[in-house]
Amino acid sequence: MKVNIITQPLFSNYGGILQNYALQNVIRQLGHEVLTVNVPVRKIDGKPELRSYVRSILNLIARFRGCYDYPFLNPHTFAIKERELSFPQREFIAKHISTIDCKVPFKPELRKEYPADLWIVGSDQVWRPWCSPNIENYFFDFLDDSTRRIAYAASFGTDLWEISPDLTPKIAAHAKKFHAISVREQSGIELCRKHLGIEARQLLDPTMLLTADDYLALTSDSDYPHEEYIATYILDGNKNNKATVKAETDRLGIREVKIGRMYKDRFDSIESWLATLAHAKCVITDSFHGTVFSIIFGKPVKILKNNLRGNARLDSLMAMLELVPDNQGFCYPNGRCADRLMAERQKAIDFLKDALN
Numbered sequence: 367m368k369v370n371i372i373t374q375p376l377f378s379n380y381g382g383i384l385q386n387y388a389l390q391n392v393i394r395q396l397g398h399e400v401l402t403v404n405v406p407v408r409k410i411d412g413k414p415e416l417r418s419y420v421r422s423i424l425n426l427i428a429r430f431r432g433c434y435d436y437p438f439l440n441p442h443t444f445a446i447k448e449r450e451l452s453f454p455q456r457e458f459i460a461k462h463i464s465t466i467d468c469k470v471p472f473k474p475e476l477r478k479e480y481p482a483d484l485w486i487v488g489s490d491q492v493w494r495p496w497c498s499p500n501i502e503n504y505f506f507d508f509l510d511d512s513t514r515r516i517a518y519a520a521s522f523g524t525d526l527w528e529i530s531p532d533l534t535p536k537i538a539a540h541a542k543k544f545h546a547i548s549v550r551e552q553s554g555i556e557l558c559r560k561h562l563g564i565e566a567r568q569l570l571d572p573t574m575l576l577t578a579d580d581y582l583a584l585t586s587d588s589d590y591p592h593e594e595y596i597a598t599y600i601l602d603g604n605k606n607n608k609a610t611v612k613a614e615t616d617r618l619g620i621r622e623v624k625i626g627r628m629y630k631d632r633f634d635s636i637e638s639w640l641a642t643l644a645h646a647k648c649v650i651t652d653s654f655h656g657t658v659f660s661i662i663f664g665k666p667v668k669i670l671k672n673n674l675r676g677n678a679r680l681d682s683l684m685a686m687l688e689l690v691p692d693n694q695g696f697c698y699p700n701g702r703c704a705d706r707l708m709a710e711r712q713k714a715i716d717f718l719k720d721a722l723n
Contacts, residue, residue, distance in 0.1 A: 367398045367399070367483045367484060367722060368398070368399045368400075368401075368481065368482045368483050368484075369393055369398050369399065369400045369401075369482055369483065369484050369485070369486060369722070370400075370401050370402075370403060370466070370480060370482040370484075370485050370486070371386065371389060371390070371400065371401070371402045371403065371485075371486045371487075371488070372402075372403045372472070372485065372486075372487050372492070372503070372504060373385070373386050373402060373403075373487070373488065373489070373490060373492060374405075374490045374491065374492060374497065374498070375404065375405040375406070376402070376404050376455075376459050376463065376465065377453075377455070378453055378455055378633060379490075380455075380626070380634075380636060380639050380655060381490070381573065381653065381654065381655025381656075381658065381659075382490050382655075383455055383458065383459060383463070383636060384573050384581075384636065384655065384659075385488075385489050385490055385571060385572040385573045385655070386402055386463060386572070387458075387462055387463055388572040388573045388574075388575050388576045389486070389488065389489070389518065389572035389575070390402065390463060390464065391575075391576060391580075392572070392575045392576070392715065392718060393486075393718070393722070396718060396719060396722060398722060400464060401464050401465065401466050401480065401482075402463060402464065402465050402466065403465075403466050403468050403472070403476070403480075404459075404465040404466065404467050404468070405468065405469070405470050406467055406469065453633045454633055454634070454635035454636070455633060455635070455636055457635070458635065458636040458637070466480050470499065470500050470503065471500035471502075471503055471508075472500070472503045472508045473508055474508050474509075474510075476508060477508060477509055477510070477513065482513075483514065484513075484514040484515065484516065484721075484722065485506060485509060485513060485514070485515045485516075486515075486516055486517070486518050487504050487505070487506065487515070487516075487517050487518075487520055488517055488518035488519050488520045488521075488548075488550075488572065489518060489519040489520060489521055489550055489571055489572050490521060491521045491522070491523035492504045492520050492521065493505075493520050493521060493522045493523075493549075493554075494521070494522055494523040494524065494528060495528050495529055495530075496528070497523065501529060501533070501537065502533070502536060502537065502540060504520075505537050505540035505541055506540060506543070506544075507536075507540050509543075511543060514545050515543065515544050515545060516544060516545055516546040516547070516548075516721045517544060517546070517547045517548060517549070517566070518548055518569065518572065518717075518718065518721075519548055519549065519550040519569045519570060519571055519572060519714075520547070520548070520549055520550065520554070521549065521550040521551060521554065521679060522549070522551065522553070522554050522557055522678075523675075523676050523678070523679060524553075524676040524678050525551070525553035525557070525678040527557055527560075527561050529561070534561055534562075537562065538561070538562040538563055538564075541558070541562040541563075541564050542562075542563065542564060544564070545721065546717070546720070546721040547564060547565070547566040547567075548566060548567050548568065548569040548714075548717055549566045549567070549568055549569075550568070550569070550570075550571055550679065550682070551568065551678050551679050551682040552568050552682045552685065552686070553678045553682065554566060554568070555567070555568060567717070568682070568686070569710070569713065569714045569717055570686075570707075570710050570711060570713075570714045571654075571655075571658055571683075573655065573658050573659070573662070574658060574661075574662060574707065574710070574711060574714075575711055575714055575715065576662075577662070578644070578662050578663050578664065581640050581644070581659070581662065581663075582640075582644060584636070584637050584640060585637050585638075585640050585641040585644065587637070588635070588637040588638045588640070588641035589638065589641070590638065590641040590642045590644075590645045591623055591642070591645075593620075593621075594620045594647045595620055595621050595622065595623040595646060595647060596611070596614060596615055596618065596620060596621070596622050596623070596646060596647060596648055596649070596650060597623050597625060597642050597643050597646035597648075597649045597650075597665075598611055598622050598623070598624050598625070598649070598650045598651065599624075599625050599626050599639075599643070599649070599650075599651040599653050599656035600624075600626075600650070600651060600652050600653070600670065601626070601652055601653050601672065601675065602652060602672060602675070606670075607652060607670050610650065610668070610670065611650055614648075614650060614668065617694075618647070618648075620647060623642060623646070625638075625639050625642050625643070626639070640659065643656075643659050643660065643663055643665065644659075644663045644665075646665055647665075647666075648665055648666040648667065648668070648696060649665050649666070649667045649668070650667070650668045650670065651667065651668075651669065651670065652669070652670035652671070652672040652675075653672075654679045654680055654683070657669050657680060657683065658683070660699070661683075661687065661689070661699045661703065661707070664699050664704075665699070666696040666697065666698050666699075667696065667697050667699075668691075668694075668695045668696050668697075669684075669691075669697065684697065686706065686710060687699075687703045687706045687707060687710075688702060688703060688706055689703055
């Protein structure tokens, strides 16, 4: 069977790239051909960090004022510098992910040019309008009614409904044409039921369909510090987060190793990002996928809540795997967590087998 996936742009987001890598791998293991529709990004001037903060703040204000349409928050336009145009993630994508480059909005010509027996939308925040401009595309408005479609761990990214009242009935009509729907967060089940009139089930983020050994196999040539360290992957470096990191490095008496583009003159490669997480003594992060890979690698993780980016996905993940912070604020992926992860992984694989067949 030929399968096409639509997801967020494969650019510099470590979790975004790896969730697609994992989903493609599982689909191939199940015996199918697979391609990902990749949306190219457009260069603009400005500091990436500043634009990220501004976008997050404006999004928060818009959400709580009941605003829905804010095209100025389009994340498919990135503020990038010349040195970032050759980011090392590009090499990983070229080597490990089969892609189709396509402009948005998607047109019916896309399904004719790249025919498939089944289309999948997922995962990441594909059903969050400010993350996915032309949101109807992510509900397959460009497919004809006879084409089979599923959602794998599609995420709204929040427990609030952010699709405008005018657009919601159109989205609901598209959603009812899906043959199987799964969402990433528990809150997504109620959002689907209440606003789209459909039933969904909660499944793991695609990255968790693969094991630690699967990811370690990618890192055999990657360098990482060989003494004890705390790995920090922090998207929004505010004063409180910095104070937390300093308190933990002082308490444990080991140094901090920062990963991610905010802290370096260039991007970390996917492989070195994984290796640094895998060999850390513990991890501090405000990132969903930073948390996910800490769990996969069995690392104690202190999760810094990030109200601007949304906490529903972190809360849902912790509840699913029964993770509870200790008195120091660290979650320990113990045997119970590993058992839960294994059970949820099998549930997700069974869902994909049924949907693909």
